[in-house]
Amino acid sequence: xxxxxxxxxxxxxxKGAPVELKCxxxxxxxxxxFWYVQYSRxxxxxxxxxxxxxxxKGFTADLNxxxxxxxxxxxxxxEEDSAMYYCALSGRWGAQKLVFGQGTRLTINP
Amino acid sequence: SQTIHQWPxxxxxxxxxxxxxxxxxxxxxxxxxxxYRQAAGRGLQLLFYSVGIGQISSEVPQNLSASRPQDRQxxxxxxxxxxxxxxxxxxxWTTGLQNTEAFFGQGTRLTVV
Numbered sequence: 001x002x003x004x005x006x007x008x009x010x011x012x013x014x015k016g017a018p019v020e021l022k023c024x025x026x027x028x029x030x031x032x033x034f035w036y037v038q039y040s041r042x043x044x045x046x047x048x049x050x051x052x053x054x055x056x057k058g059f060t061a062d063l064n065x066x067x068x069x070x071x072x073x074x075x076x077x078x079e080e081d082s083a084m085y086y087c088a089l090s091g092r093w094g095a096q097k098l099v100f101g102q103g104t105r106l107t108i109n110p
Numbered sequence: 111s112q113t114i115h116q117w118p119x120x121x122x123x124x125x126x127x128x129x130x131x132x133x134x135x136x137x138x139x140x141x142x143x144x145x146y147r148q149a150a151g152r153g154l155q156l157l158f159y160s161v162g163i164g165q166i167s168s169e170v171p172q173n174l175s176a177s178r179p180q181d182r183q184x185x186x187x188x189x190x191x192x193x194x195x196x197x198x199x200x201x202x203w204t205t206g207l208q209n210t211e212a213f214f215g216q217g218t219r220l221t222v223v
Contacts, residue, residue, distance in 0.1 A: 006153070032209050044200065044214040051209045086154055088212070096142050096161050096206055102153030
């Protein structure tokens with residue numbers, strides 16, 4: 001089965017504090033993992049993907065196959081990071097299903 | 111450039127009435143198409159996806175169905191709506207290639223009364 005779990009529905013941190021949004025997945029094949037973000041009154045959009053190993057808006061995420069995790073991290077939170085964050089999973093070879101987690105609403109307090 | 115259109119933006123329908131939500135993609139061919147329902151506390155639930163014309167995979171048994179009559183058109187339907195069908199419905203597309211980004215429509219807020 002293809003499943004994504006985000007254990008925290010809500011996360012609140014102060015500006016300047018580190019942020020970590022947790023994501024665990026279940027997939028028998030080689031996964032492709034993503035983080036999507038939805039800012040207020042905007043469409044859901046891609047934040048980053050594991051294959052790129054990039055940092056977007058200060059966020060990074062490392063795929064840990066041993067722990068089947070893909071946690072999203074940022075060392076210093078900013079107020080504009082407040083949004084809904086979704087972790088997503090698809091298969092790598094010919095599998096077209098794209099599954100999302102339950103989402104985490106991140107609030108950055110001033 | 112590619113764009114995705116989803117309509118209507120909001121819809122209020124009585125219980126027992128039919129439903130038809132439409133999604134079209136422009137600027138690409140043979141996209142993978144998806145219908146999701148976004149609900150508070152339940153996240154983004156995959157309802158249907160399609161890798162080609164007439165090919166529909168259903169993820170959640172329910173009162174809804176999907177069709178893909180044309181390459182870039184994806185329709186979500188119901189013959190008789192239930193109160194529990196209320197929610198926010200999102201259409202999305204990808205190229206189907208590895209590590210491809212998904213692009214989302216603006217969504218439809220459906221209220222069944």
